[in-house]
Amino acid sequence: xxxxxxxxxxxxxxxxxxxxxxxxxxxxxxxxxxxxxxxxxxxxxxxxxxxxxxxxxxxxxxxxxxxxxxxxxxxxxxxxxxxxxxxxxxxxxxxxxxxxxxxxxxxxxxxxxxxxxxxxxxxxxxxxxxxxxxxxxxxxxxxxxxxxxxxxxxxxxxxxxxxxxxxxxxxxxxxxxxxxxxxxxxxxxxxxxxxxxxxxxxxxxxxxxxxxxxxxxxxxxxxxxxxxxxxxxxxxxxxxxxxxxxxxxxxxxxxxxxxxxxxxxxxxxxxxxxxxxxxxxxxxxxxxxxxxxxxxxxxxxxxxxxxxxxxxxxxxxxxxxxxxxxxxxxxxxxxxxxxxxxxxxxxxxxxxxxxxxxxxxxxxxxx
Amino acid sequence: xxxxxxxxxxxxxxxxxxxxxxxxxxxxxxxxxxxxxxxxxxxxxxxxxxxxxxxxxxxxxxxxxxxxxxxxxxxxxxxxxxxxxxxxxxxxxxxxxxxxxxxxxxxxxxxxxxxxxxxxxxxxxxxxxxxxxxxxxxxxxxxxxxxxxxxxxxxxxxxxxxxxxxxxxxxxxxxxxxxxxxxxxxxxxxxxxxxxxxxxxxxxxxxxxx
Numbered sequence: 001x002x003x004x005x006x007x008x009x010x011x012x013x014x015x016x017x018x019x020x021x022x023x024x025x026x027x028x029x030x031x032x033x034x035x036x037x038x039x040x041x042x043x044x045x046x047x048x049x050x051x052x053x054x055x056x057x058x059x060x061x062x063x064x065x066x067x068x069x070x071x072x073x074x075x076x077x078x079x080x081x082x083x084x085x086x087x088x089x090x091x092x093x094x095x096x097x098x099x100x101x102x103x104x105x106x107x108x109x110x111x112x113x114x115x116x117x118x119x120x121x122x123x124x125x126x127x128x129x130x131x132x133x134x135x136x137x138x139x140x141x142x143x144x145x146x147x148x149x150x151x152x153x154x155x156x157x158x159x160x161x162x163x164x165x166x167x168x169x170x171x172x173x174x175x176x177x178x179x180x181x182x183x184x185x186x187x188x189x190x191x192x193x194x195x196x197x198x199x200x201x202x203x204x205x206x207x208x209x210x211x212x213x214x215x216x217x218x219x220x221x222x223x224x225x226x227x228x229x230x231x232x233x234x235x236x237x238x239x240x241x242x243x244x245x246x247x248x249x250x251x252x253x254x255x256x257x258x259x260x261x262x263x264x265x266x267x268x269x270x271x272x273x274x275x276x277x278x279x280x281x282x283x284x285x286x287x288x289x290x291x292x293x294x295x296x297x298x299x300x301x302x303x304x305x306x307x308x309x310x311x312x313x314x315x316x317x318x319x320x321x322x323x324x325x326x327x328x329x330x331x332x333x334x335x336x337x338x339x340x341x342x343x344x345x346x347x348x349x350x351x352x353x354x355x356x357x358x359x360x361x362x363x364x365x366x367x
Numbered sequence: 368x369x370x371x372x373x374x375x376x377x378x379x380x381x382x383x384x385x386x387x388x389x390x391x392x393x394x395x396x397x398x399x400x401x402x403x404x405x406x407x408x409x410x411x412x413x414x415x416x417x418x419x420x421x422x423x424x425x426x427x428x429x430x431x432x433x434x435x436x437x438x439x440x441x442x443x444x445x446x447x448x449x450x451x452x453x454x455x456x457x458x459x460x461x462x463x464x465x466x467x468x469x470x471x472x473x474x475x476x477x478x479x480x481x482x483x484x485x486x487x488x489x490x491x492x493x494x495x496x497x498x499x500x501x502x503x504x505x506x507x508x509x510x511x512x513x514x515x516x517x518x519x520x521x522x523x524x525x526x527x528x529x530x531x532x533x534x535x536x537x538x539x540x541x542x543x544x545x546x547x548x549x550x551x552x553x554x555x556x557x558x559x560x561x562x563x564x565x566x567x568x569x570x571x572x573x574x575x576x577x
Contacts, residue, residue, distance in 0.1 A: 050475055051474070051475075052471045052474065052475070077474060077480075078471070078474040078475045079474045079475070079476075079477050079478055079479055082477075083475055084475065084476075085471075085472070085475035087468065087471075087472070089468070091466070091468045091469055091471075091472045093469060093472070093487060094491070095490050095491055104473070104476050104486075105476035105477060107477060108476060108477025111477070152476070153475070153476075156475075156476045156477060
């Protein structure tokens, strides 16, 4: 397949109870995110791509291979599509152990010429499943179940991985941990993925392109960096837990804090953030709520907050519910969204092009 | 014998009723359940009409004599007809308790429909199916009304536990009647207890691990 050819070619009309799923999408993102509030049709779309739901009109092809074409009467069920599907509720096989679950896709993997033993070993290593091998699946914790479900899909030799709300059923700490596993999976196995989520955070970390679904239609499309910063999207994104997401290299480990260096070609940007497991040189994903950041037009002194970063205002926007500024701290670093009141914007005369400082506490950063 | 005759078509029908939507499903389900609520003698009489020479499955219509009435085959048919609804209803519940999402997971791992059934649904429903077979067996053991009508009560040929107990009581042979009662109580208790046990255990495992 040439680099420019499209991975997905999808045209779908599928009547649902409240609305019609009406999707037109052609694209080549290897990590495609589908964002939307509950009931927007995300899971239905994923099940349709998986070949678990019939009854739509249209066509779907992946990587040049036609999976459905209602005009020609073509419909391949899930078993003919070579996908790996990880549903929100995991649905592990209760009559099999963890190992048994991982081996359920062995026959398909061998049929498509995948070295099952090699991929099995790799999956167990990457997802750290050794200690749970002989456990019954009903005795696993939520995070372990998620990893086994992911591992089961990977071991079947899929050419496309479909993840439905991979972090939704987990608490905050576990969510961070599973997110790290998902990043590992993305970087290790190089399998295209479609990730459905109502949480902007995981989509920002994992995806190349985001589709925003509203009542069964794609209303926005773009890169994660731009899409959640759009004026039209910000209120929804914020209600769904939008935070500024960035990654940095751990360069210094202190007693209760660490220093992260953000990738920047010019002056390195260093941030003091709460302590996290890891050693110097590790990449750390961090997030910062848009209403936890202060803006100062002059460098403040005598502050307890440990982070004071020079930035430039790129835009000031107003939505129905909020006002926010977009600030850039370096070319290769995603822009920061900062929520402000109109009074503050007026008093500081914030407008694009002015230099400011972003101020935030160490503990405001979540790692 | 009755268990075998009931189990294979009963499993297929129970799966069909549990998983598929089709025209006439309600009617099919009602017809299947009917022997459970009809007087056994009515079912016996219906079977008698069916296998009589001028019946739909009789010698005059088929052109050959199946030689069913008053033979051991009639016992099997009567017992099967009476225990079939119990098997199908129990097996249907067993299949309904296996979440279809588990089959979907199998399909996403490359399983065809048959393999998904054999590797996922069947093992998960197996306790319920064994319970269904045990209940069917118990029902067949107690079957009397339909059997005496089409198979009679011929010692050594078509006599069942129930009809032997009836004969012993009628002829005043108390010791035989008592022994047969003990056998009926023992077998009934063990099978019903095993059924309860299996049903309880299967409810714990079928939902899938979420």
